[in-house]
Amino acid sequence: MQPSPMASGRRRQLIKATLTAIHQYGMADATIARIARLAGVSSGIISHYFGDKAGLMEATMRYLLQQLGEAVAERRRRIPPEDIAGHVDAIIDGNFDSSQTNVAAMRAWLEFWAASMHQPALRRLQRVNERRLYANLCHQFRQVLPADQARDAAQSVAALIDGLWLRGALTPEGIDIEACRRLARDNARAWLEGHAPRTTET
Amino acid sequence: MQPSPMASGRRRQLIKATLTAIHQYGMADATIARIARLAGVSSGIISHYFGDKAGLMEATMRYLLQQLGEAVAERRRRIPPEDIAGHVDAIIDGNFDSSQTNVAAMRAWLEFWAASMHQPALRRLQRVNERRLYANLCHQFRQVLPADQARDAAQSVAALIDGLWLRGALTPEGIDIEACRRLARDNARAWLEGHAPRTTET
DNA sequence: ATAGTTTGATTGATCGTTCAATCAGGGTTG
DNA sequence: CAACCCTGATTGAACGATCAATCAAACTAT
Numbered sequence: 001m002q003p004s005p006m007a008s009g010r011r012r013q014l015i016k017a018t019l020t021a022i023h024q025y026g027m028a029d030a031t032i033a034r035i036a037r038l039a040g041v042s043s044g045i046i047s048h049y050f051g052d053k054a055g056l057m058e059a060t061m062r063y064l065l066q067q068l069g070e071a072v073a074e075r076r077r078r079i080p081p082e083d084i085a086g087h088v089d090a091i092i093d094g095n096f097d098s099s100q101t102n103v104a105a106m107r108a109w110l111e112f113w114a115a116s117m118h119q120p121a122l123r124r125l126q127r128v129n130e131r132r133l134y135a136n137l138c139h140q141f142r143q144v145l146p147a148d149q150a151r152d153a154a155q156s157v158a159a160l161i162d163g164l165w166l167r168g169a170l171t172p173e174g175i176d177i178e179a180c181r182r183l184a185r186d187n188a189r190a191w192l193e194g195h196a197p198r199t200t201e202t
Numbered sequence: 203m204q205p206s207p208m209a210s211g212r213r214r215q216l217i218k219a220t221l222t223a224i225h226q227y228g229m230a231d232a233t234i235a236r237i238a239r240l241a242g243v244s245s246g247i248i249s250h251y252f253g254d255k256a257g258l259m260e261a262t263m264r265y266l267l268q269q270l271g272e273a274v275a276e277r278r279r280r281i282p283p284e285d286i287a288g289h290v291d292a293i294i295d296g297n298f299d300s301s302q303t304n305v306a307a308m309r310a311w312l313e314f315w316a317a318s319m320h321q322p323a324l325r326r327l328q329r330v331n332e333r334r335l336y337a338n339l340c341h342q343f344r345q346v347l348p349a350d351q352a353r354d355a356a357q358s359v360a361a362l363i364d365g366l367w368l369r370g371a372l373t374p375e376g377i378d379i380e381a382c383r384r385l386a387r388d389n390a391r392a393w394l395e396g397h398a399p400r401t402t403e404t
Numbered sequence: 405a406t407a408g409t410t411t412g413a414t415t416g417a418t419c420g421t422t423c424a425a426t427c428a429g430g431g432t433t434g
Numbered sequence: 435c436a437a438c439c440c441t442g443a444t445t446g447a448a449c450g451a452t453c454a455a456t457c458a459a460a461c462t463a464t
Contacts, residue, residue, distance in 0.1 A: 010443085026320035028230055032420060042445045044422080049443095053420065107319055113372060114316035117309055118228035126372060156385050160358065163365025170315060170328060183358050190392060212409090234454060244411045246456080255454065 011049050011059065014039050018060045023104035027057075027111040058121050061112045064105060065129055071097035072136070085192055087140050088157075092184045095133070095161050101177050106169040134158050137188075144192060153191035160184055213251050213261065216241050220262045225306035229259075229313040260323050263314045266307060267331055273299035274338070287394055289342050290359075294386045297335070297363050303379050308371040336360050339390075346394060355393035362386055 017039035021030035032053060036043040050056040072094030079086040099105065116122035134154050141150035161184055168175040219241035223232035234255060238245040252258040274296030281288040301307065318324035336356050343352035363386055370377040 027316070029320070031418085033418095043420090044446070045444060047421065110316050110319065113368070114229070114312050116372065117312065118231070123374075130369070130372070152385060155381075156362065156389065159365030159369055159385070160362050161365065162368050163361030163363065166315070166364050166368055167332070167361055170318065170332070172325075179357075183354060183361070187358065187389070233452085235452095245454090246412070247410060249455065250409070 010041075010045070012063075014041075014046060014049060014056065015060045015063050018056055019064075019104050019108050022060075022108045022111055027115060054119070054121065057112075057115070057119075058125070060108070061122055061125050064100070064108060064112070065125055067099045068095070068097070068129070069132070071095075071099055084140050084143055085189065088137065088188045088192065089185055091133070091136050091140075092157070092161065092188065093181060095165075096177050096181050096184075098177075101168065103169075103174055106165060110166065110169040130158075133161070141191065149191075153188070156191070157184060157188050160187055212243075212247070214265075216243075216248060216251060216258065217262045217265050220258055221266075221306050221310050224262075224310045224313055229317060256321070256323065259314075259317070259321075260327070262310070263324055263327050266302075266310060266314070267327055269301045270297070270299070270331065271334070273297075273301055286342050286345055287391065290339065290390045290394065291387055293335070293338050293342075294359070294363065294390065295383060297367075298379050298383050298386075300379075303370065303377075305371075305376055308367060312368065312371040332360075335363070343393065347396075351393070355390070358393070359386060359390050362389055 017035050020038050021035045032043050032046055072091055075090035075094045079090050116126040137157050138150055138154035141153040164180040219237050222240050223237045234245050234248055274293055277292035277296045281292050318328040339359055340352055340356035343355040366382040
């Protein structure tokens, strides 16, 4: 047992226990004691690795954020730069990656969204995510649409993705991921093909 | 001070204080003591009118739900039955009514969404809202679209509304309500006018 | 006087944090 | 190789703070 790998292993183990606890009990009732019990360790160990509970929550959200970023990046790597629609689809599909669309992850996201309204550290992470999604979409749309339409398209598709996610978190029996993907892709396709939802007319 | 009018007045007063407390501190830190202090009354009074804290939260969410329903219903009352697009627009505009789009209300909604994942009473209220929005939209779309397209349209517009709402709650400086309304209306218009985001092609 | 309302101190429970103690392993020294 | 120390990991009990709920007493209006 080396010190460093052990440490990062414990961290990951505690983060996963945190996700499980949030899924089972909700963030409000995801107590240190419960998280530690789920991980099979003592409660004191958490402050040793994360400082305090807020540190653990921030690390957990950062973990989700990183997974989401990788899911998108990996899909885009396979798309040639000139294939605009391909990149847009990759962004959409990445956001509905299986790592993000299981019930535990979606519920955790919703809890973090709510918590970010009153915790600066979480808010910063959430803004990174929001801006990244918007910027990625906007950059693609801008290559085939005028700037104002590109902004509208990005706003629209980003909000649609978030809305579908939200409904996924709130639906106990889970949602049809394939249907979500299709709705988002078709919406993006409509923008790309020009017969967008009515050109801006102030 | 009459007994019955007094009672309902106190209830409303405490519900508004709850909304303020949720806005200022977040649901997790919206304690009984704080809510009572915001309302200028003693802490014990809450259990007298709402039983316990959960009862107060449920009443608060029900209050928001009712306001939203009225905002939509009132706008639809002015639209003739045959004006499909008018009804759809009324539903959208009602969901972006000023009673719902101030920062306090939007944040409260997000908190309630998160809480509803683990509190059956709140979950029931949230489902009522979700189904009502979807059913209203679907009923309109069905009059000009085949059933499967109507379902897609309703899902899409409902998710878009929720997503725009979500972003409104998470954006500290607030959002451009008019822009949200426009995006949602244009999206609905596209579905209604048939050049929908690609007819289902399964 | 009686029923409804309001207070605010008290209670009991819960939670996050702290910390002294223990443990395991690796490096150092003689 | 053996005795030693050192570092980081881990435990679990103890502490202090906080909060929701309770309730007896005070207040108000009819």
